[in-house]
Amino acid sequence: MKYKSLKPLFLIILCLFAYSFKPVYAKDASLSVENAWISEAPPVSRVMVAYMTLANTGSQAIEIVRAESDSYSSIEFHETVHQDGMARMVRHDSLNIAANNKLELKRGGPHLMLFNPSKQLKAGDTVAIKFTTKNNTSKTIVVNVKKAQF
Numbered sequence: 456m457k458y459k460s461l462k463p464l465f466l467i468i469l470c471l472f473a474y475s476f477k478p479v480y481a482k483d484a485s486l487s488v489e490n491a492w493i494s495e496a497p498p499v500s501r502v503m504v505a506y507m508t509l510a511n512t513g514s515q516a517i518e519i520v521r522a523e524s525d526s527y528s529s530i531e532f533h534e535t536v537h538q539d540g541m542a543r544m545v546r547h548d549s550l551n552i553a554a555n556n557k558l559e560l561k562r563g564g565p566h567l568m569l570f571n572p573s574k575q576l577k578a579g580d581t582v583a584i585k586f587t588t589k590n591n592t593s594k595t596i597v598v599n600v601k602k603a604q605f
């Protein structure tokens with residue numbers, strides 16, 4: 456409720472900003488990735504998890520609609536949510552990074568779920584992951600597999 460009452464004010468401020476800074480708005484949004492790592496999993500595991508910080512230094516939101524890798528059969532966007540004292544995972548269609556903002560993929564929050572590794576991946580191995588955005592731009596990052604951190 457408190458949030459709802461603040462919303463109009465927030466939008467007005469946002470509009471004022473958009474108006475006053477309009478001339479310097481750039482068309483290209485830019486994505487960078489920091490501290491990316493994949494958590495090593497037991498050999499029997501058919502799923503692994505990747506964490507990272509996605510940074511958008513551009514003035515427009517970035518929506519990542521696809522993630523893929525030769526090292527996995529598929530990659531999904533997940534989020535761990537806590538409901539009634541239980542943690543469960545929900546699947547998202549995309550990852551959204553607001554303009555000039557960061558999205559942290561971390562334990563207990565949003566993450567990449569990596570399915571069916573093509574071979575056993577151990578700490579020290581590297582995996583290439585390709586992201587595709589809604590604007591059909593793509594970015595490939597190299598991610599290190601590390602020992603699980605609890």
Ligand SMILES: [Cu+2]
Nearest residue numbers: 533534544568
């Ligand atoms: Cu998951």
